[in-house]
Amino acid sequence: MTTTLDIRAYHLRLPDTARPVLAGVDLTVDARETVALVGESGSGKSLTSRSVLGLLPHGATTGGTVEVDGEDVLTMTPDRLRRLRTSTAAMIFQDPRAAINPLRRIGDFLTESLRLNAGTGARAATDRAVEMLEAVGLSAAVLRRHPGQLSGGMLQRVMIAAALMGDPALILADEPTTALDVTTQAEVVALLGDLRERFGTGLLFVTHDLGLAAAISDRVYVMYAGRIAETGPAAALFERPRHPYTAALLNSTPRPDAPQGRLAAIEGRPPGLREDLTGCSFAARCPLATYLCSQQAPELLPVAGEPARRTACHHTDRIGTRGGADA
Structure with a gap:
């Protein structure tokens, strides 16, 4: 093509x-x-x-x-x-x-x-x-x-x-x-x-x-603070996000099958352009962030077992279906 x-x-x-x-x-x-x-x-x-x-x-x-x-x-x-x-x-x-x-x-x-x-x-x-x-x-x-x-x-x-x-x-x-x-x-x-x-x-x-x-x-790119956080076929990406930011966006989106109550919100705010970033741009808002995330920006790499998908996250293996953290 x-x-x-x-x-x-x-x-x-x-x-x-x-x-x-x-x-x-x-x-x-x-x-x-x-x-x-x-x-x-x-x-x-x-x-x-x-x-x-x-x-x-x-x-x-x-x-x-x-x-x-x-x-x-x-x-x-x-x-x-x-x-x-x-x-x-x-x-x-x-x-x-x-x-x-x-x-x-x-x-x-x-x-x-x-x-x-x-x-x-x-x-x-x-x-x-x-x-x-x-x-x-x-x-x-x-x-x-x-x-x-x-x-x-x-x-x-x-x-x-x-x-x-x-x-x-x-x-x-x-x-x-x-x-x-x-x-x-x-x-x-x-x-x-x-x-x-x-x-x-x-x-x-x-x-x-x-x-x-x-x-x-057909495909989706998820962008955060000027960087691509995740990309892949639309159906697979929305069914099983492999980046915490994608998961957070999905969790804050109204859905007919969502639990009753207030929608989930992404805590914090995106970094401003006058703020220098030394690690992952989403680290300050991410529930999975570790010391590594604050020090080293992750590369956009293929997801194991899913060559059509790529994600920029040090902890992709900890993200479960619909974005919940795996135990």
Whole structure:
């Protein structure tokens, strides 16, 4: 299977921080595969996805590689980056109303990139826009409307159509269902899955919703404080987490079969960027932490007997089903 996105040993540091914002991130997405990137707010999920398009914060320094369709984004010229964002990779942002100019018609929004950056004629760009709108379940009449005339669900479909305009090999979805009601969320998730198969794209789905990640993804990466804590096939990872942080996230997620009473909470807080980390980034909040955890950062290594899974924990063997500690 073709690897669409290949991130290796990726580091990103910002000015005036004591540690990297992203530290040694390894992540891949294959064609026709949905990969979820999950974690608490501030863990580095959105920065990881934006790095794929070269959308880096001012003053950021980077290391490692971020390859899209075999080309390293970190070494691209500005012109090549513009072509990447027009054709090879596309982003679906969290809030469609903030991403679309309310004063312009939907047709202008959809066709602008092809006309200005790809040199496509107005008629051909419009025909492509109609085709993509129909692919997401909207009619050509939407082209003449302004964003304020559409519902949130319709606008998110427009955003998905915009992402498909350049026939990308990779789509980056940055919490695309956050501003939608539950029913519309389900429709958008089903639509993304259908389009992935139809157009053969890879999909990186960024979310803090573990239930949504389980429903949509083939594989999952769990991120904490800029590092990958655990990765593996979605079904196996959610059934038997192999990192204390993944287990804690699952235990704090509402479930129909959960015991009555208050939800479990993860004690403490994530480390700030002005805090240097010498050991495991989760050690201060982890019930299994030992002196070793505070002194040595664990590597992301294969889990014994499960070669498709990797975890960065010194005590993987002490984590039982659903994250409980083994005796």
